[in-house]
Amino acid sequence: MIEKVVELAQNLIPIALIGAGGIGKTSIALTVLHNDRIKQRFGDDRRFIRCDKFPPSCVHFLRRLSSVIGAGVENPEDLTPLRPSLSSREMLIVLDNAESILDPHGTSAWEIYAVVEELSRFNNICVCITSRILIIPPDFKHLDVPTLPMDAARSTFCRIYDNNNDWSNLVDSILEQLDFHPLSVTLLATVAHRNRWDASRLSREWERQRTSMLQTEHSESLAATIELSLTSPLFQGLGPDARAFLGVIAFFPQGVDENNLDWLLPAISNGTDVLYKLCTLSLTYRKNGFITMLAPFRDYLSPKDPKSSSLLCATKEQYFARMSININPNKPNFGESQWITSEDANVEHLLDVFTTIDADSESVWRACAYFMQHLVWHKKRLVTLGPKIEALPDDHSSKPECLFELSRLFFSVGNQAEYKRLLTRALKLESGRGNVRQVTRILRHLSDANRLMGLSEEGVQQAREALEILERTGDVVGQARCLIKLALLLRDGQQFDAAEEASSRAIGLITEKGSQSLVCESHRVLGNIHRSKGETEKAIHHHEVALEIASSSNWHDGLFRIHHDLAGLFHDEGRFNDAQAHIEHAKSHTADNPYNLGCATEQQARVWYKQHRFEEARSEALRAADVFEKLGATKDAENCKKLLQRIEKKLNNPTTSGQSGFNCELLQIVLLPARTNSFS
Numbered sequence: 001m002i003e004k005v006v007e008l009a010q011n012l013i014p015i016a017l018i019g020a021g022g023i024g025k026t027s028i029a030l031t032v033l034h035n036d037r038i039k040q041r042f043g044d045d046r047r048f049i050r051c052d053k054f055p056p057s058c059v060h061f062l063r064r065l066s067s068v069i070g071a072g073v074e075n076p077e078d079l080t081p082l083r084p085s086l087s088s089r090e091m092l093i094v095l096d097n098a099e100s101i102l103d104p105h106g107t108s109a110w111e112i113y114a115v116v117e118e119l120s121r122f123n124n125i126c127v128c129i130t131s132r133i134l135i136i137p138p139d140f141k142h143l144d145v146p147t148l149p150m151d152a153a154r155s156t157f158c159r160i161y162d163n164n165n166d167w168s169n170l171v172d173s174i175l176e177q178l179d180f181h182p183l184s185v186t187l188l189a190t191v192a193h194r195n196r197w198d199a200s201r202l203s204r205e206w207e208r209q210r211t212s213m214l215q216t217e218h219s220e221s222l223a224a225t226i227e228l229s230l231t232s233p234l235f236q237g238l239g240p241d242a243r244a245f246l247g248v249i250a251f252f253p254q255g256v257d258e259n260n261l262d263w264l265l266p267a268i269s270n271g272t273d274v275l276y277k278l279c280t281l282s283l284t285y286r287k288n289g290f291i292t293m294l295a296p297f298r299d300y301l302s303p304k305d306p307k308s309s310s311l312l313c314a315t316k317e318q319y320f321a322r323m324s325i326n327i328n329p330n331k332p333n334f335g336e337s338q339w340i341t342s343e344d345a346n347v348e349h350l351l352d353v354f355t356t357i358d359a360d361s362e363s364v365w366r367a368c369a370y371f372m373q374h375l376v377w378h379k380k381r382l383v384t385l386g387p388k389i390e391a392l393p394d395d396h397s398s399k400p401e402c403l404f405e406l407s408r409l410f411f412s413v414g415n416q417a418e419y420k421r422l423l424t425r426a427l428k429l430e431s432g433r434g435n436v437r438q439v440t441r442i443l444r445h446l447s448d449a450n451r452l453m454g455l456s457e458e459g460v461q462q463a464r465e466a467l468e469i470l471e472r473t474g475d476v477v478g479q480a481r482c483l484i485k486l487a488l489l490l491r492d493g494q495q496f497d498a499a500e501e502a503s504s505r506a507i508g509l510i511t512e513k514g515s516q517s518l519v520c521e522s523h524r525v526l527g528n529i530h531r532s533k534g535e536t537e538k539a540i541h542h543h544e545v546a547l548e549i550a551s552s553s554n555w556h557d558g559l560f561r562i563h564h565d566l567a568g569l570f571h572d573e574g575r576f577n578d579a580q581a582h583i584e585h586a587k588s589h590t591a592d593n594p595y596n597l598g599c600a601t602e603q604q605a606r607v608w609y610k611q612h613r614f615e616e617a618r619s620e621a622l623r624a625a626d627v628f629e630k631l632g633a634t635k636d637a638e639n640c641k642k643l644l645q646r647i648e649k650k651l652n653n654p655t656t657s658g659q660s661g662f663n664c665e666l667l668q669i670v671l672l673p674a675r676t677n678s679f680s
Contacts (some may be wrong), residue, residue, distance in 0.1 A: 001145065005032045005128070008141055009092055010041055014120035015128040016136040019145035020282040020294055021225035022183025025130035028145065029094045032128070038092060045091040052097040058111040061101055065119075069093075079118055090124045098129040102136070105233030113137065132229055132282045147294065153180040160189035168199035174206050179295040184222055187214040211299040226300055229283055238274055241267075244311040245274055246293075249284060250301035251312055252346040255292025260339070264318050267311070289342070306353055316354065319347055320363060323370040327377050328517075335554065340374040347371055348383055355388050365398035372405035377557070380412035380593040382631075390425075400429040404442060411449070413595045414633025420449035436473065440466040444482050451489050452635075459489045480506040480518050484525055491529050499529045520549040520558050524565060531569050539569055560589040560596050567603055571610065579607050595636075598627035602640055609647060618647045 017025040047068045054060040062076045071085035101112045117137035120127045178184040192202045215221030261271040278284040284293045303309040392399040407422035430438040443466035450459035463486040470478040483506035490499035503526040527542030550558035567582035590596040602624035608617035625640035
């Protein structure tokens with residue numbers, strides 16, 4: 001940044017250093033002012049004007065300019081009497097804190113703006129302004145001042161802290177939480193040095209005080225820097241809700257999606273205009289479609305008592321209302337619920353806070369269940385809410401439902417042991433309440449958990465128990481779901497005819513009910529049964545039927561499963577090009593699901609293995625094993641490790657690692673079928 005500004009100054013190009021308070025704009029300008037090349041170019045004609053040190057009027061600005069350039073004109077009304085002095089030699093003039101004179105809501109802002117613009121057009125003068133607001137004359141080269149790189153932040157901290165022997169990852173963590181904001185780093189180091197805190201004590205004080213500790217005895221503080229922006233005429237002109245609006249943006253880790261303002265903050269009629277002006281003030285900035293702010297600003301501006309912020313509570317209710325729909329891939333509005341894929345971090349933070357400060361609110365816990373349901377369908381990942389859910393009293397009305405949805409998240413990332421454990425807890429609670437419908441639903445999922453853990457006999461018993469209850473209650477769709485789970489269990493038990501009968505019965509029950517996702521899943525399962533029986537053409541036919549249904553509704557998870565199955569089928573048949581094509585299709589439908597991506601990666605490794613591309617196979621298998629281990633999918637990780645062992649044997653045996661392995665080797669590996677996984 002310094003080099004860039006020096007180069008621009010040497011070429012007499014007007015410069016605008018724009019950024020939030022404390023970002024280092026003035027430091028950059030002063031460093032440039034004292035740069036050797038700048039000294040050589042401009043000599044003593046380097047001028048620095050603090051624009052916040054005089055009243056924001058054109059008269060005062062011109063008087064100050066006249067003084068610093070040595071024009072000797074007492075009260076110039078414009079630049080005309082100053083032109084002889086301004087034109088006599090090359091100059092570098094820095095207008096520091098120019099937001100105080102260029103704020104468009106200021107009394108003389110546009111007069112001063114015109115003078116600065118005229119000044120920048122002198123061909124012998126380089127004007128450099130530092131400002132928090134992005135309102136600058138058009139000829140200025142606009143440079144956004146970034147936060148410090150990690151190494152520079154460390155260096156700044158160490159220079160002031162003066163205790164390099166006490167460096168710790170704890171300090172790195174705090175610097176990261178400060179977004180490497182220069183003023184915040186400087187204040188943190190100053191406070192730590194003056195109090196003689198070691199890294200452990202500094203970490204404890206940070207957890208206790210957060211940004212409130214960033215102040216010194218000389219009234220230099222993060223709070224003062226931020227409040228200066230909040231007292232500006234431009235901010236004051238945004239109205240009484242502006243501070244609360246900033247608080248909402250600060251509360252959410254992602255900030256606010258400006259495309260969602262209509263439903264998220266309907267009470268703010270001019271929300272788009274306010275967001276634009278907050279960015280103009282450098283209080284916020286755009287990142288990945290969201291309006292957000294630097295971490296220290298977030299910490300300072302976020303409501304200390306979220307329940308007391310009416311605007312934040314209104315935002316919470318908007319989130320809750322949007323989640324409180326029954327997600328059904330057979331319904332036309334299924335795609336609308338995908339909004340959670342970009343807002344999940346915000347919603348999780350909202351729930352984490354309100355389950356702590358408003359733990360008795362049933363609406364908060366219902367929202368937790370809805371949130372996890374959205375993730376199961378659209379962004380399979382674990383959440384931080386698990387311990388809180390399990391700590392709820394057993395008589396809490398939302399605990400069974402939250403346990404159930406939490407179990408499904410563990411299933412979605414391949415952790416079958418947690419899937420079963422949480423389902424067992426939920427079943428006990430629902431059975432005690434006599435909730436028959438929920439009991440059958442949990443039994444169906446428990447049967448699947450046992451299948452995936454190799455406990456087929458226990459799984460069949462639970463599936464039949466659930467099916468019997470559903471037949472008594474006349475729940476046709478529920479019966480179909482149970483029959484699909486039963487078919488998978490029977491297939492795993494080599495009872496192929498019984499499995500085929502169960503799948504066909506499921507299709508017959510739901511074809512007339514319009515439940516396309518279940519019809520799709522039934523055909524997919526039936527295809528896998530025919531694959532197990534060695535009936536390849538029938539298997540392909542049923543998968544193609546399933547593929548057509550899933551494609552018509554753009555059901556990503558279903559499309560992934562079907563392409564994954566077909567890739568495995570063609571893998572077993574030795575049709576590697578077809579297998580590769582379906583692996584690529586499967587990868588395109590992982591929808592940011594790390595477990596699905598791990599499965600596709602493992603499958604790719606198996607295809608490379610069969611094609612004797614052992615180095616590539618090892619690379620893919622290692623990636624897949626790493627994904628599964630991080631997700632806690634132990635069975636999948638173990639299968640990857642077994643595959644890796646076979647790959648290593650090939651790599652360590654040069655007589656079989658090349659293309660010369662020929663028929664006996666090919667016959668050997670054909671006997672290693674593509675394995676199934678948690679959704680097969």
